[in-house]
Amino acid sequence: MTHCIPTPASCQHRPTVAVLGAGIAGLTAAHELAERGFEVTVYEYRADERNGLGTAPPGTYPPVKLGGLAASQYSTVGTRDGSPAELRPFPGRRGTPAPPRCAVAGEHGFRFFPAYYLHIWDLFQRIPVYQYANDPAGPTNWRSTSRTVMDNVRRVITQGMTVAGKPSLVFPRERPRSLAEFFSVLHQLSALGLPPADIIYFQSRLLRFLVTSPLRRGREIAYESSYDFFVGRDHHGTPQYTYSPDFDRLLREMPRVLVAFDPNWGDARTNIVSYLQLFLNMDRRDDKADGVLNGPTTEAWFDHWYRHLVALGVRFVRAAAESLEPPPAEPTVPPHLRARVTLRFTDGSRLTPDYTVVAVDAPAAEWLTGALRDAGTGGTVAGLDGFATSVPPPLDPLQAQATRPAARRNPYAVDQVGRVPWDRFQTMTGIQFYFDTEFQLLRGHMYYAGAEWGLSSINQHGLWENRPQLTRDGHVAVLSVDIADFNTPSTHLVDDLGRGKTARDCTPDEIAAEVWRQIVTALTNDAENVAEALLPWPVWYALDRGLGMEHGPGQGTGRVVRNETPYLVPIVGDWENRPGGDPWNPHETSWTSTPTEEDWLVDLDTRGVWQARHGGYQVHHNSVVFAGTWNRTFTRLTSMEAACESARHAVNAILDHYVWVGSGGADRRDNTTLPWRFPYGFLDQGFSSPVRMPTPAGDYCYVFDVENREPADTRLLRNLDSQYCLQSLPHPLDTLTTPVGGPP
Template identity: 30%
Template sequence: MSTRTPRVAVLGGGVGGLSAAHELAERGVEVTVYEARERLGGKARSFPISTHDGGTVQAEHGFRFFPGFYRNLRETMDRIPRPEGGTVADSLVHTDETLITSTNGPETVSETRTPQTVAEWAEAFKPTIGGGELTPSETNYFLRRLLVLLTSCRARRERELDRVSWWEFVDAEAQSPAYRKHLAESTQALVALQPQRGSARTIGQIYVQLMLDQIDPTRPTEAVLNGPTSDVWIDPWVAHLESLGVDFHTDTPVTSVDCDGDVVTGVELAGDERATADHYVAALPVEVMASLVTPALRQAAPSLAHVERLDTAWMNGIQFYLTEDVPLARGHQAYTDSPWALTAISQRQFWDEGPFDMGADNDDAVQGVLSVIVSDWETPGVVYDKPARECSREEIKTEVWHQLAAHLNRDAERLSEDALYDWVLDPAIVEDGGRMANAEPLLINTVDSLRYRPRAVTEAPNLVLAADYVRTETDLATMESANEAARRAVRGIIDRTGVDADPPTVWDLDEPRLFDPPKRQDEVAFKLGLPHPGEAERGLRKAVRGLWG
């Protein structure tokens, strides 16, 4: 057992880095965090922006979303005290519904709370709202495909389903346009991941978790924050960590990682500074980590050798600040016919339940905030016939507003441009040579990418990873995955240093136990080289379709 408290340098102050610092500091470890940006929180941070008339509003990378299966992150939030009492977890507000709207089909509202009546239970088991466009046979077939995933063993998921796209797994090409729109393509707005590129393993597992969140009364329901993220979560978190002795250095990007053999000896920082520690937690975005992997680091930690093969996409937000509140729905909104795969939420109704005063810094000019996320930056829009990445900031604003209005104002004007006070596009979207560049892209789980992702504990004896590209049970670029990776990283440090403390608890994704017996049967079948029974049925269906042309 070590008699000296280890010094740990955490590289990156996003959710993964702050989570690692939290777990380490609570165990008496000396922690220093180095963050490249001025504000802590990574993609989750919010930041003040000056308006056209000298006021101030809070802007974000995109709205925060907390599904029920975020068990690791919620537990961390429950250990962060708020200035007004209670914990940051108390700042989570449950949503009640999701608005699903189109430009020419029926508009529907789906409940997000746990069903209470027989009719609500029947509705909850529908995989999505198709506005009457989906046939019962299509819905049934989709559920049977999910059942194949639920009864597949871990090895089959990792070695077969990860190498198949979601589009192929659910047979989207052979189904109706409604099936493709409401089921196969719904992933685009969720994780900025085209179904033709996304791993069936990743998308299917998360789809199942979201369904279970709604129908399982033992799980917490979907939630959002009661104020801007930094105000009600990140700032109290940083203050708590400082009270535990964590030292923060912002505006301090890492420029290189030095190694001697298999040991990390230090990191070079901007401004010709250098930091050393006993152990290092790399909590950096995947594109930043990939730029730091030198031959020396690759030799020390071979599992980092293929990080540069991991792909990213754009999923960034734009906030519209309104002179009147437009609630629209007590929850999220999905714009199913928007070429840019828009999702949104009207935040005033949730922020009114918290301590944040929306109009305090703008003379009460702002009465509503419509926060929108653009998930498809490759498809041409309807105003300029250009993808978002080729539009100017002003064109992006105009295009997004037009796509929203085309969905919301079909029968009556619910979104009036007269109420638009100001707008802010995520500052991570920057103009570069006449085109847009993204300073903070999002990792996407493409087909057959699992093998390129390292585990939290690397081969280097003093280097661990706490970021959303790390192999986790959550297996999706989310705050939950970053938090889970941080917990696994800290477990590695405790194991390697002998710190006299219990390791952090790590919660895996929870699936119904009734599927355990068929999973065990499939494990035997997989070892024998046999297909899943559901795939045999699917092969027969494909053969029949082929005979009929």
């Protein structure tokens, strides 16, 4: 019999939760838990760099930096108190530009919200926009309005790309609305010299992926690259189709614009799922379509989120955790009553909350959990050992574990990360160029095909509500550029020995000048006359704050030596190496793994790991759960969406564990959902399901499985393929054999 407990809000003691990290994963977890009555404190060691500038009254900004990698970056000329906040003059600039009167905002990369980011869209609708109200009698001067952050999203309807030797192309981010528009797109494709046969075969491979079950995608397609899938490489390694040289080059390059997918080494399942979602949602013509925010991310999103979380009772403390200390062994105590993990902070203080959500990056999570591993903790904790610090295999990503080197590396050291293209961590960062005249290359995203450093950009300021002003901000326009490749040598910039320099070998000025040269060359197809190109030149630039140079103070000078934000790339066959349990869909419409009863009992009793019987994320020592893009998610791709989804899985695990503890350890539910029925066997295509799945501790966080949102017309073959895959048979399109014994 299942025993239930009252909801947290009705208990005298609300469980306390410490959230480590104020990135999107940490803030999402804090939001969801606070709404369910938990007492939440967020710990973050970074300060909001806007504090102390003297441009706003004390208390205007949050006490800590919110948003992690997604946060806006505020830069001033020179350094402030040794902090890495530098706005640098662009090398070779015209004249002597006047410095800005205030810190200027920049964005790492696109801050792009595709239509399939349904976790983020759902979150946006639940964060009110706050407005300053000069009310001394009120408890706060900020008041919520009827608007939400969703109202701060602006559509992006175009995307562009450069092609060597040809004019730049612009494509719509929506499907053609007429035959004339359709033929216009075909005309642009034909201008690239792409044979129709190439396009037809490429589309046939996409259709083949759509009728392949998630089960087979995980067992087979995740172990091949997207390039191998698109050429139809068989189990002997022979491609079924050979593309023309131009199409083949585009096929090998274009995925780099999607957060640096590597078509040669990237896991085909993750790459193609993301590509299909970007394509399939092009028919939306409402505010759910692709968009960006109408201002710097911190101002248009995180400042409002902070005020809302404070209104929900969440506390923010600037502090850095040093380690998670294991509880004493208690073999005679029932598992649900055993002691919990203690947090030790860098100032020596200790705290033992009811729950701890570790929402930091993978390297930090690995170091924080060292003491837990030494004590024999399993699950996610054990899986983190070497996840960020192990040297990648020298031969290929599928090299046998026994033959891999045992050496370790510093994942924050630029010269130790990404030395082989199948390293799961790469240095992917950005640079912002500021102009003293209006400059909008494209009202959308731009990809520079052929640029050695894998460049893409957006002029975001054109969509901002409060545009920059020259007299106040020292600039009128800003171009945000993603640098996806820090390891390929430039064909133009060379060292003293005549060897091409990689981005990791360069100083800030060299990076700025070379990135701008590659952009101008790609746009003008003229590598010789970059200085005379018909484009305005930047007056200032700022490198991403995560980059550090070899000489201080602040961000420093000299070549790049440190990157605080190593980027996790989905590599062939690497999904199974991600720490922790598989994601779980509360609607139980997704494939997931569950432990056997024997493994469940062993993990619980000897390894300190608890997991709900239906699967999902793990809880360690009755208290610790992990969240972040490095965990397993249905989104799979390292992104804001994956961070938000992962936090929801972590909160759902806490809700299930809370019920288990409150039931005296008797709750071992295999099934947790009410018997709702959905027509067609899949969920609605809107922001969220109309049905929220409840637990005695409050509703589960709703989770969107992106592969469930592919066209319903393909589901019949996908379901049939699942039966074939379970019986180790080829895809039904590859054989006329009927599975022996019928459906499982």
